[in-house]
Amino acid sequence: MLQLRSALFYLFFVTGVVVISLLSVVLASWWPFRPRFRFVTAANHWAIFWLRVCCGVRLEVVGRDNLPADGSFVIMANHQSAMETLFLQMLVGPQCTVLKKELLRIPFFGWGLALLKPIAIDRSKRAGAMKQILKKGKERLAAGIPVLIFPQGTRVPLGEKGKFNKGGAMLACSAGVPVLPVAHNAAACWPSGEFVKRPGVVRIEFGALIETVGRSVDEVNGEAVGWIEQRI
DSSP states (O other): OHHHHHHHHHHHHHHHHHHHHHHHHHTGGGSOHHHHHHHHTHHHHHHHHHHHHHHOEEEEEEOGGGSOSSSOOEEEEOOOSSHHHHHHHHHSOSOEEEEEGGGGGSTTHHHHHHTTOOEEEOTTOHHHHHHHHHHHHHHHHHTTOOEEEOTTOSOOOTTOOOOOOSHHHHHHHHHTOOEEEEEEOGGGTSOTTOSOOOOEEEEEEEOOOBOOTTOOHHHHHHHHHHHHHHHO
16 A cells, blocks of 8 residues: 555646646746745645655654844754655745765756756765855855755764764855755655655644854864754
């Protein structure tokens, strides 16, 4: 039964992504960034809705009052599956995501994603990737667009911590903006690399903003990572 429910989810999910991505390229690509972001990420709302209907996966959001009403900040979140890339764009938007450039080559999905001003990096060139994150990240932050980064760099199985890099803290300290730490257990229902989606509750928790002015990268990164690891 779980296989059938998961298959139905993917059928509706992929159909919605294709339709919304095509409409986004044709219509929304000419719009200002904020309304364009809302239009393109309608696919995210569609996905999370059908995930609940088809697979019984619900979201529980804690600490929503820690979300800034305005201004720029860097979002640092743990990375477990594809699901958090969907619900984080729903919960914090508009935003810019640091991602691997290969994602933009995926038909339909990548086309819509490219309209959201992502920072697409080549992970095989670490020094160049970090320079790109700092340069483009500060441009986005200066324009009032929060930047989402997954410090683990890749998906880490549920129950494991993985290694956190300092890119998010470096960007925040360099730009003089706070860090918003986020922890979740998305892999409990959407395990990375698995077809079947498991019913249950995905808990997303937003921590208090971590200020960066007058603090070192190591200090900021240690506080953010410490909070995330404690929650996961």
